[in-house]
Amino acid sequence: MIRPLRLAGRAVLLLLIITSIFPVAACAGEWSGFVALESRFFLSSAAYENQGNNDLSLAFEPEFYHEWNEGRDSFTFTPYLRFDSRDSERTHLDLRELSWQRVRGDWELRIGWSKVFWGVTESQHLVDIVNQTDLVENFDGEDKLGQQMIRVAWFQPWGTLEFFSLPGFRERTFPGRDGRLRPSLAVDTEEAQYESAAEDGHIDLALRWSHVLGPVDVGVSYFKGTGREPLLRVSTTSAGPKLIPFYEQIDQFGLDLQATVGGWLWKLETIQRQGLVDDFTAITGGFEYTFTLHTGYDVGVLVEYLWDERGSDSPTPFEEDVFVGSRWALNDTQSTEILAGAIFDVESDAAFMLVEASRRLGASWKLELEWRGFSGIPPMDPAAAIRSDDHLSVKIARYF
Amino acid sequence: MNLQTPTSLLSRMILTTLVVAFTWSAAAATPEDRGLEIAVEADRRDTGFADFKAELYMILRNRHGEESQREMRNRTLEQTDDGDKSLVIFDQPADVKGTAFLTFSRKQGNDDQWLYLPALKRVKRISANNKSGPFMGSEFAYEDISSQEVEEYTYKYLRDETLDNRQSFVVERYPVDPKSGYTRQVVWIDQDEYRAWKIDYYDRKDALLKTLTFHDYQQYLGRYWRPDRMSMINHQTGKSTDLLWSDYTFGNGFGDREFDRASLARAR
Numbered sequence: 001m002i003r004p005l006r007l008a009g010r011a012v013l014l015l016l017i018i019t020s021i022f023p024v025a026a027c028a029g030e031w032s033g034f035v036a037l038e039s040r041f042f043l044s045s046a047a048y049e050n051q052g053n054n055d056l057s058l059a060f061e062p063e064f065y066h067e068w069n070e071g072r073d074s075f076t077f078t079p080y081l082r083f084d085s086r087d088s089e090r091t092h093l094d095l096r097e098l099s100w101q102r103v104r105g106d107w108e109l110r111i112g113w114s115k116v117f118w119g120v121t122e123s124q125h126l127v128d129i130v131n132q133t134d135l136v137e138n139f140d141g142e143d144k145l146g147q148q149m150i151r152v153a154w155f156q157p158w159g160t161l162e163f164f165s166l167p168g169f170r171e172r173t174f175p176g177r178d179g180r181l182r183p184s185l186a187v188d189t190e191e192a193q194y195e196s197a198a199e200d201g202h203i204d205l206a207l208r209w210s211h212v213l214g215p216v217d218v219g220v221s222y223f224k225g226t227g228r229e230p231l232l233r234v235s236t237t238s239a240g241p242k243l244i245p246f247y248e249q250i251d252q253f254g255l256d257l258q259a260t261v262g263g264w265l266w267k268l269e270t271i272q273r274q275g276l277v278d279d280f281t282a283i284t285g286g287f288e289y290t291f292t293l294h295t296g297y298d299v300g301v302l303v304e305y306l307w308d309e310r311g312s313d314s315p316t317p318f319e320e321d322v323f324v325g326s327r328w329a330l331n332d333t334q335s336t337e338i339l340a341g342a343i344f345d346v347e348s349d350a351a352f353m354l355v356e357a358s359r360r361l362g363a364s365w366k367l368e369l370e371w372r373g374f375s376g377i378p379p380m381d382p383a384a385a386i387r388s389d390d391h392l393s394v395k396i397a398r399y400f
Numbered sequence: 401m402n403l404q405t406p407t408s409l410l411s412r413m414i415l416t417t418l419v420v421a422f423t424w425s426a427a428a429a430t431p432e433d434r435g436l437e438i439a440v441e442a443d444r445r446d447t448g449f450a451d452f453k454a455e456l457y458m459i460l461r462n463r464h465g466e467e468s469q470r471e472m473r474n475r476t477l478e479q480t481d482d483g484d485k486s487l488v489i490f491d492q493p494a495d496v497k498g499t500a501f502l503t504f505s506r507k508q509g510n511d512d513q514w515l516y517l518p519a520l521k522r523v524k525r526i527s528a529n530n531k532s533g534p535f536m537g538s539e540f541a542y543e544d545i546s547s548q549e550v551e552e553y554t555y556k557y558l559r560d561e562t563l564d565n566r567q568s569f570v571v572e573r574y575p576v577d578p579k580s581g582y583t584r585q586v587v588w589i590d591q592d593e594y595r596a597w598k599i600d601y602y603d604r605k606d607a608l609l610k611t612l613t614f615h616d617y618q619q620y621l622g623r624y625w626r627p628d629r630m631s632m633i634n635h636q637t638g639k640s641t642d643l644l645w646s647d648y649t650f651g652n653g654f655g656d657r658e659f660d661r662a663s664l665a666r667a668r
Contacts, residue, residue, distance in 0.1 A: 032494065032497055032498075034494075034495070065668055067668065071666070071668070074666075074668070101666075103666065105657075106657070108662065115521045116521060117520055117521045117522040117523075120524075120525075142520065153662065155657060155660065155662065160660075160661075160662065210661075212512075212661070215512075217525045217661075258525055260512075260525050260526075260527060262510060262527065262529055263527045263529040264527070265525070265526075265527060290526075290527050290529060290530060291529070291530075292529070292530045292532055292533045292579075294604075296532075296533050296534050297533075298530050298533055331533050331534040331537055332534075332537050333460055333462070333468050333537040334537070335495075335496070335536075335537060360493060360495060363468060363469065363492075363493055363494070364493065364494045364495070366495045397495070399493070399494030399495040399497070400494055
């Protein structure tokens with residue numbers, strides 16, 4: 001509980017500073033957000049002790065937004081809270097956003113907790129490195145923790161240059177001993193170790209240039225600091241073995257490229273990362289082709305190739321894989337959407353499968369269904385621990 | 401009397417040439433030329449507004465009369481040498497609040513379009529290929545509400561007709577893009593101000609699909625006409641959509657910075 005308290009303390013401090021500079025409370029802002037009830041049903045019995053076969057949780061994400069100076073200054077506050085019936089690690093509070101942004105001419109300045117996204121591919125996000133993954137939220141890694149940052153962006157005819165100073169590091173969240181979708185041993189995040197003597201106080205830096213050149217959207221990025229992807233080391237204690245995350249210092253170059261030609265989106269992401277343990281390249285590349293049926297449905301076909309130079313030593317399960325998927329948007333009043341796909345390992349029979357469907361109910365409710373299946377994962381694969389964690393998730397959210 | 405000075409010969413030759421040229425051009429004023437002429441004139445009259453912003457309210461009705469609503473904001477920046485730039489930001493339904501579309505219309509070829517997904521803070525360049533698809537589940541297709549450029553159609557003038565006491569041109573137009581959902585559209589344009597009052601849309605099988613009517617035109621800056629309401633009826637499904645425009649503001653001083661990828665994330 002030390003870390004969340006420290007985070008909450010820092011957040012309150014920043015909130016006090018911002019509110020004393022800008023009379024936010026005195027101005028009319030707007031609240032929006034959602035509250036959601038989610039239940040996951042695991043279709044096979046648990047592989048490890050303490051794990052259950054279903055869980056229920058409540059998620060709440062309100063957002064306060066206020067702008068002044070005709071929108072050239074804005075303030076955003078987005079806390080996030082999840083209560084989980086089963087896993088105390090999944091029950092967590094995060095500051096997704098607490099930031100002030102100022103826009104002046106060709107410049108943008110943002111200070112506070114915030115989120116940025118870099119990249120173009122769908123099966124995984126190699127280049128996207130600024131925000132830490134909030135892994136307890138969803139196994140797919142799409143959910144991110146808020147990151148403390150000072151971001152300066154400069155807009156020029158030759159592209160956009162962004163500079164990030166990232167004071168303070170956010171640890172990846174992991175399901176606890178009672179949670180499913182975890183490694184065979186529980187991860188003890190309280191004892192995380194760092195290469196840097198400054199530990200989670202290391203100030204990371206990032207730089208990005210992005211531009212649109214006709215049909216091509218391109219981004220080149222550089223990151224120097226604490227790697228977001230920890231190595232999990234086994235530690236034996238009197239209470240038994242457990243995993244301790246180790247965060248190394250890395251230098252990472254990233255390139256993301258998308259060419260949009262007619263109904264085709266050609267995508268490429270590649271990173272080159274140097275760290276204490278490894279020096280490697282990884283690539284995700286492929287296409288998304290969208291066409292419209294006479295019924296008005298948009299149908300997308302996605303194919304991506306995933307490759308990691310580390311091969312079987314890679315902590316990621318995607319050393320050489322192919323993702324095939326299809327996205328259907330029915331374009332109806334209720335915005336019904338379905339995404340189905342699978343990531344197949346080229347060398348083994350291992351496959352990650354997913355089906356996601358969502359539909360608005362009435363004006364402000366949304367129903368989301370998600371199924372994830374794992375098949376043919378060899379016992380020595382990094383993902384072996386989750387091979388009996390096939391599950392169905394049902395989520396109903398009320399937006400306001 | 402029969403003596404002709406060189407000058408009078410010259411003037412005769414000029415006169416003859418003029419007469420020939422005039423008859424020639426009258427012969428060339430085919431229905432296609434007249435249709436194009438009307439479209440060019442309508443476009444000319446709406447040129448020079450520079451920028452505007454407006455709020456949009458959409459009411460979708462199914463055949464049982466059940467309604468659902470959408471709220472959006474639109475910003476448009478006029479471009480002289482190419483299609484306009486526009487930004488659409490969603491406010492309702494609540495689950496898509498903050499979602500935004502940035503579109504660079506092109507006079508030729510596909511538009512450029514970016515989508516902003518606020519939950520992921522992700523700007524995604526998307527294919528503008530789905531122009532015939534419904535916009536937010538409504539009876540408006542993307543191509544119905546996107547910036548209308550003269551070059552996107554070929555034209556044919558059909559007749560003059562009185563529509564709701566307004567002397568109108570009836571012009572048929574044919575989408576150039578083979579991905580359009582229509583074979584043709586029939587447009588009623590009033591002869592006084594060159595405003596569209598009604599459009600009949602014919603599907604790919606050339607059957608009447610939808611009718612759009614324009615209501616309560618208001619004049620802005622003493623020149624530019626904008627309707628307060630656009631009503632689309634789908635004859636084949638019985639569904640309809642009303643698009644209500646309000647709070648039109650011209651002369652916002654928008655520049656390209658208000659219409660770049662970063663502006664999508666800022667647009668709230």
